Amino acid sequence: MDDKNKTRYFRYHLLKWFEVNGRNFPWRREGVTNFELVFSEVLLQRTRAETVAQYYPVFFGRYPDWNHLIQATDEELEEVFKPLGLYKHRAKRMRKIIDEYKLKNGELPKNRDELNDSSFASLYTSNAYELFVLKRRAPLIDVNMSRLLKRYFIPGEVQDVRNDKKIQELAKKVTNVKACKELNWAILDFSALVCKVRNPLCEECVLRFKCSFQK
Numbered sequence: 001m002d003d004k005n006k007t008r009y010f011r012y013h014l015l016k017w018f019e020v021n022g023r024n025f026p027w028r029r030e031g032v033t034n035f036e037l038v039f040s041e042v043l044l045q046r047t048r049a050e051t052v053a054q055y056y057p058v059f060f061g062r063y064p065d066w067n068h069l070i071q072a073t074d075e076e077l078e079e080v081f082k083p084l085g086l087y088k089h090r091a092k093r094m095r096k097i098i099d100e101y102k103l104k105n106g107e108l109p110k111n112r113d114e115l116n117d118s119s120f121a122s123l124y125t126s127n128a129y130e131l132f133v134l135k136r137r138a139p140l141i142d143v144n145m146s147r148l149l150k151r152y153f154i155p156g157e158v159q160d161v162r163n164d165k166k167i168q169e170l171a172k173k174v175t176n177v178k179a180c181k182e183l184n185w186a187i188l189d190f191s192a193l194v195c196k197v198r199n200p201l202c203e204e205c206v207l208r209f210k211c212s213f214q215k
């Protein structure tokens, strides 16, 4: 099977799997604002999606939009992030975003260059921003997505999957489809539920006939 067919197979089976098994998180509901989409991704960094889902009403109940968020004090931010862990780090990051937003008179980045110069400029958050706000195709690449792509597409070892340039390029290529958002979510869900870090469920996996992973 050539590369193209292997990629097509991957996309097709994951999107089918997602229709039935996709997880139902608040930030995936119809009518969610860009503000919620972007800040959900900020909250999702280094945190399990289920944990963020429980915390979601607390954060967005308090800060439903920019107007509310920019009024938050440092103490308030630390307090509100406490249940989620890493609260000092998160509060500091949020402060940076708020200060920058104020400095630019409420202007958010309009393209990839502005994004790269902004406080959203980590690989994961800037891709999320590009996908949800700029409505362009981008991979929500994190450690789970990297692991699935590596196992399925690349035989042999890769040391640091998330920072491997080859995997980042692959993620971009694979998610470059019309249903980019859904495919991203499918990959994230599938890697969390089936292609797990330990004991992946290969026997029942829809990708098993084409997967390069050797147990």
Ligand code: SF4
Binding pocket: 148, 151, 152, 194, 195, 196, 200, 201, 202, 203, 205, 206, 207, 208, 211, 212, 213
């Ligand atoms: S066959 Fe196993 S390693 Fe390959 S994608 Fe499926 S669960 Fe992951």
